[in-house]
Amino acid sequence: MLAALLYGKEDLRLEQVADPTPAAGEVVIRVKAATTCGTDLKVWRRGGHAKMLKPPTPFGHEAAGEIVALGAGVKDWHLGDREAFQxxxxxxxxxxxxxxTCFFCQKHEYSLCQNLLFNNGTFAEYLKIPAAIVQHNLLPIPADLPYNLASMTEPLACVLHGAARSHVKPGDRVVILGDGAIGLMFVAALSSGKGDWTSTPHPALPHPFTEVFLFGGNDSRLQIGEKLGAAKTFNYKQVEDVPALVKDLTDGWGADVVIEATGVPSVWEMAIACARPGATVNLFGGCPRDTTITVNTDQLHYSELTLKGVFHNTPEYVRAALRLLASQAVPFELLLSGEQPLSNLAQVFEEMRDRKVIKVAILPD
Structure with missing residues (x-):
């Protein structure tokens, strides 16, 4: 089969590799759509990822498709809230x-799992799904949900996890820094007020009267942010002092919640500067390895700020994300800049680097 492999910084190659075969407990899917992601872009530009992969490696991590092969035992598993796979x-x-089973999983802090298993290689004709993912995070897609939208389950699950950890309350004014796919998903999640994301009520669920201010550097993306529910959008290139503007928007206080969605250390510092006393600052965008930021200790202490790093997702939010996508109550299709064949993958990443597209659905040739 044809598959994309990452060899290093901006070194992405399409190669013929052996078709995967499932071992016990595994399945193989035929990839119908694999969406590109800002994380993929960062990995492509940086040549690796501290947690998920080291080159040379199969590349891509968002995909939807259909099962074409079942490993031994899969039909006999009890899959909880899911029907048996076929x-x-x-x-x-x-x-x-x-x-x-680890220390963190026993505390239900699944994104911190010591043995968190990652699976890459969605930019290919077929994808093998390891047994642990089959057991916990492989979900059937409703018949009326297109593959392109279903493929966005993983990043939306990360966003719902991050939004819940931000503890947004009724009437809060939220600042989101970053107009990439993740920042725009945060806008949609926090502005929509579409109800319960998870199977049980959660005190951090958003409310339709949450006021979201989006800052980014691309006017067309900011327009999408408005369609997804942002109360106001701002091109930071035209703003002399972002924290000062945020204070003007919030009666001189600063935002109740700030979500950083760029992965740039200087923007982490800007996020802290945008926060009011008592605010929560969600430092969501992953920065390059070994980077640091400076925090004013007086502000942190006397303003009682909560600075929070949030990583990845959990099975609860994977299910919640698929439910939200399946409801089609939020126009997440606005984030898709079209479809491209697998053979055009390198060009797509160049267009992402140049901010010409947001997310693209890659279809096997």
Whole structure:
């Protein structure tokens, strides 16, 4: 089969590799759509990822498709809230699964799992799904949900996890820094007020009267942010002092919640500067390895700021993300800049680097 492999910084190659075969507990899916992601872009530009992969490696981590092969035992598993998988079942696979037994899993802190298993290689004709993901994070897709939208389950699950950890309350004014796919998903999640994301009520669920201010550097993306529910959008290139503007927007206080969605250390510092006393600052965008930021200790202490790093997702939010996508109550299709064949993958990443596209659905040739 044809598959994309990452060899280093901006070194992405399409190669013929052996078709995967499933071992016990595994399945193989035929990829119907694999969406590109800002994380993929950062990995492509940096040549690796501290947690998920080291080159040379199969590349891509968002995909939906149909099952074409089942490993031994899969039909006999009890899958909890899911029906047994069969050949032809339309599915979406999260790119990870927790072990469910380590110190953190026992505390239900699944994104911190010591043995978190990652699976890459969605930019290919076929994708093998490891047994742990089959058990915990492989979900059937509703018949009326297109593969392109279903493929966005993983990043949306990360966003819902991050939004819940931000503890947004009724009437809060939220600043989001970054107009990439993740920042725009945060806008949609926090502005929509579409109700319960998870199977149980959660005090951090958003409310339709949450006021979201989006800052980014691309006018067309900011327009999408408005369509997704942002109360106001601002091109930071035209703003002399972002924290000062945020204070003007919030009666001189600063934002109740700030979400950083760029992965740039200087923007982490800007996020802290935008916060009011008592605010929560969600430092969501992953920065390059070994980078640091400076924090004013007086502000942190006397303003009682909560600075929070949030990483990845959990099985609860994977299910919640698929439900939200399946409801089609939020126009997440606005984030898709079209479809491209696998053979055009390198060009797509160049266009992402140049901010010409947001997310692209890659279809095997």
């Amino acid at each position: 050949i032809g079942t339309r599915v979406v696979a999260n790119n990870s699964a927790p072990c469910m």
